[in-house]
Amino acid sequence: MTDSSLFEIAVPAGILVLCIVLGLILQKYISGKLHALALKSVSQWDDVLVRSLRGVVFVWSLILGLSIVLTFVPLPAAVYLVLKKALLLTAVVSVMVWAGRAAAGYADLYIIRVAGVSSSIFKSLAVLLVFIVGALVILDELGIAIAPIITALGVGGLAVALALQDTLANLFAGLHILMSRNIRPGDYIKLSSGEEGYVLDITWRNTTLRDLENNLVIIPNKKMTETILRNYSLPETAMALLVDFKLSYGTDLAAAEKLIVEEARAVLKTTAGGVADFEPFVRFNVLGDRNVGGTAILRVTEFVNQYRVKSAFIQKLRDRFLREGIADPFPVTPIRIEHTD
Secondary structure, rough: HHHHHHHHHHHHOOOOOOHHHHHHHHHHHHHHHHHHHHHOOOOHHHHHHHHHHHHHHHHHHHHHHHHHHHOOOOHHHHHHHHHHHHHHHHHHHHHHHHHHHHHHHHHHHHHHHHOOOOOHHHHHHHHHHHHHHHHHHHHOOOOOOOOHHHHHHHHHHHHHHHHHHHHHHHHHHHHHHHHHHHHHHHHOOEEEEOEEEEEEEEOOOOEEEEEOOEEEEEEHHHHHHHHHHEEOOOOOOOOOEEEEEEEOOOOHHHHHHHHHHHHHHHHHHHHHEEEEOOOOEEEEEEOOOOEEEEEEEEEEHHHHHHHHHHHHHHHHHHHHHHHHOOOOOOOOOOOOOOOOO
């Protein structure tokens, strides 16, 4: 092998190795220093950019090295064109992956800033848009005319819309739910049909809830917009806790009210989930046949905490009633027995 042959092999190999090493260095720098700098900054936009570049920079360096090597290696024209086209398509795909990641991240940040929520539906739409554009670019590079395809898609759009009426209805319903900001991921909601739970995610088709039994409840977005529901997290997560009670007619209501408030105040301060600085109060609201009914009003930090606070309050109130000698208003039905001779 002559010196010229060794030179023809060594130069392309050296360039390829250099590009690979450069790609590894850049990737390590992005994963290390740039990521650390992005985390220190107040803005989250640079964090998205750094995360989207992971793995892609090395691919770009490799593509650059292979492109340079092709100019040094003597190849038949047909083979050269095929390899060049393959590298170009690989570059387009890598750009699509990077742009899809960035678009998903930026869409999520934007919708959080505008609507105050995070949902996969916007990320999915952003990625879909990027990949549609990338697919059109790839078809154009392969020599396939995209104008007839776009025309066909426009003509067939009506038929597709008719065939996918429910899917499109759920898609636009999901967008409406998020933009209206009446339901957000993390909120606890209850539908008029009985389903309830924490909102986990709002996708292009369904809204996913996690109920208190730790099961998933999948609800079509269209049904979410058509039903009556209660959001226990708006306008704030803290909510009133109403506990009903009954007292006999012989009870001193003023004294009973005082001790009920005392027990409620103690429970709110000592039980996790209670609003410690809330001043509980009592309202009498029922004059029954054999008892007086009332409601104690407490406050908890969020919906799920009502069960813990209510249980502690009932236990303490029952013990206090026993100590104070307040009789439970059990219904009594008098029975008269007549003796006949």
